[in-house]
Amino acid sequence: MIRVILTDIEGTTSSISFVHEVLFPYSAEHMAEFVREGAADSTEIREQLDAVADTSGVAREDIDGLIEVLDTWIREDRKETPLKALQGMLWEQGYQQGAFRGHIYDDAAEYLQRWHDRGLRLFVYSSGSVKAQKLIFGFSEAGDLTPFFSGYFDTCIGSKKESTSYSNIIDELGVEPRTVLFLSDVEAELKAAEDAGMRTVWLVREGDLPVTKRAVTTDFSGVDRFLQQG
Numbered sequence: 001m002i003r004v005i006l007t008d009i010e011g012t013t014s015s016i017s018f019v020h021e022v023l024f025p026y027s028a029e030h031m032a033e034f035v036r037e038g039a040a041d042s043t044e045i046r047e048q049l050d051a052v053a054d055t056s057g058v059a060r061e062d063i064d065g066l067i068e069v070l071d072t073w074i075r076e077d078r079k080e081t082p083l084k085a086l087q088g089m090l091w092e093q094g095y096q097q098g099a100f101r102g103h104i105y106d107d108a109a110e111y112l113q114r115w116h117d118r119g120l121r122l123f124v125y126s127s128g129s130v131k132a133q134k135l136i137f138g139f140s141e142a143g144d145l146t147p148f149f150s151g152y153f154d155t156c157i158g159s160k161k162e163s164t165s166y167s168n169i170i171d172e173l174g175v176e177p178r179t180v181l182f183l184s185d186v187e188a189e190l191k192a193a194e195d196a197g198m199r200t201v202w203l204v205r206e207g208d209l210p211v212t213k214r215a216v217t218t219d220f221s222g223v224d225r226f227l228q229q230g
């Protein structure tokens, strides 16, 4: 029986276009200024810049070089942990200033509430940092959805395409793998979760449903039917 739902964000609870056409451009536009100001007077930002330097091979004091690396990583949609941490800090400004609100599909908002009220425990696993996850749900178009969640995981626990990451999550939660249902739009992530023993449902938000042996659906009402079937 499923007791825990672990959900991806981009392409699952929220549209890919919101992330790629609102969040990523905002971070691309403001990253250079944010980094230049923060490099001198914020330990939090300095730590992430040092991690960018260590990953890329660019010298720690070469701020222009580090900004270039970050710009490239944003363009290439790289899931590098320090980029994701810096984006989360930057998006906080955007949400707080009302530049945007987090996109959540109506069905996702509705069923997150229903599942929470039914006693299921809800967790997030996204490449976006934990801060970014709390922001998209906290400042969502449907209001503050954070009370529904029991916890958040990001790439600090490992890559979403590695089964060890899902095993680490299972260990942290202290549950049986088969009691966890992972939701994602990316088949490689579903495969990794299944290799760790989790059950999965594939969300295909746009276009035709693929021919597959996996449980697949267009929205969270389909996930709910899967839950009811046990």
Ligand SMILES: CSCCC(=O)C(=O)COP(=O)(O)O
Pocket: 008, 009, 010, 011, 019, 023, 079, 084, 125, 126, 127, 128, 129, 132, 133, 136, 160
């Ligand atoms: C937390 S909203 C921003 C999402 C993000 O930065 C990202 O890279 C999307 O990753 P996901 O694992 O949610 O597909």
Ligand SMILES: [Mg+2]
Pocket: 008, 009, 010, 011, 012, 184, 185, 186
């Ligand atoms: Mg996704």
